Amino acid sequence: TQLFDSATILTRDLKPNQEFRFEVPPSTSITIRLTAGTAGTAELFGTELSKGLPYTFTCCKSAIYTWTGCSLSIEGTPSVEYIAEETPMATYLNLHVALEKLRVAASDCPPTTDGAQGPRILLVGPPDVGKTTLCKILTGYSIRQGRKPMVINLDTAGEGVLTVPGTISAASFGSVMDVEDGFGSSPMSAPSAIPVKLPLVYYYGLEAAESGVRRYKRLISRMAVAVNSRLEEDIESKNTGLIIDTPSFDNQTNGDLISYIVAEFSVTTIAVLGSERLYNTMLKSFSSQPPSSQSQQSSNVNVIKLPTSGGCVDRDAPFKKAIRDAAVKKYFFGDDKCTLSPYTVTIELDSPTFSLWEIVDSSTENKNISFLPIGEDESSLQTEDEVVRKVQAATEVDSRYENMVLAVLQVDARDVGRKEVAESAVLGFVFVQEVDEKERRMKVLSPVPGRVPAKALLVGKWPEGMFLT
């Protein structure tokens, strides 16, 4: 049977500098081709489309832009589709050109000098203003230029870059990105179609950076150290610099967190999207100030304001949830292009190598008292190290943990302390299918065969429980 009714094939002819915007709900899919005979080129958020190849999209709000004019054919019915004439793409390209000049200058410096460090750009702004999209565009353009950008995702609420939501990650991109998928999500330990070196991932496990600000900051510091040491071994990445995507920071209270990120990653440019107020706050905090004892870096940081695309759309909560669920599903099952078959693995709860830890949400409104062990009261959560706590395998592991994602950490299960668990990077993730309290075991879905390594496991509250199969 034919997948698409020929009556639903649409053709859209774009003039130079126009973009085709479309939305596809979670339950349907559409296929778009850059018409084989068309003279022009087209790109999706910075990554070029190949002529005649079918690209399939589901559960997304997206756009295909052309500098030259082109013709597209679309099979299936998008829920929204139109051609837009006004886009900020020229400004985004100018930003890329400016960054590229700095990269050329960095490449000309001897590798061991400070000057060899390429530009480090931080994208900030309210929700749904196109931060992640611009991050993809700048990454795509720099890859097309033959660069190796290191992309840092600090947005734990979003879809997750190369891994599941709830994480912060860093990955060095060496070749072209996937048009349909952007940064995608895939198991770190399985062979993947995504052209990155092993990403560096930390599981934060809460929705908002503010919920566990102390641990969030600690993870950022750990990541900054790890990123710097990776860059020291990879001069091309070092010359290219960093592109950093953030959670939505739109008010004064996040200023401290932004300053922290700027200092830890030695950010050289802050690009503010979609908020005049935040732009002014950033200008005051970072521009033309003599370095004080508190903000050493302030005089070196450029603050720029960028226009938001009219195509940016608010994604409602169910849509965002569908995107997150799809990312988790893809981590375990892959997609049409790269199908993965996860393994069902049993974990014995009474084994000496079973060690489950839980992330503590320290924001008062979300505090889940019922998870606290006997004798531990709320006030103890406020202490410095109470950002994670050990789950008592004998008494506490029950069906509440079903349908949750667990991070398999890099630290061993035995003899590990709270601090190591709180700061450990992640090896990979498993998904709890079933907890058998009577038999004292847990069935989990794992992307790799064999036993789950004897490492500490960490469970959070984000991404929220979901049904995978």
Ligand code: ADP
């Ligand atoms: P943020 O990172 O600021 O929250 P995103 O970059 O994720 O915002 O953009 C919000 C939504 O708008 C995303 O679904 C994105 O794909 C969509 N979007 C961004 N730019 C465009 C555009 N030019 N046309 C259509 N959709 C767009």
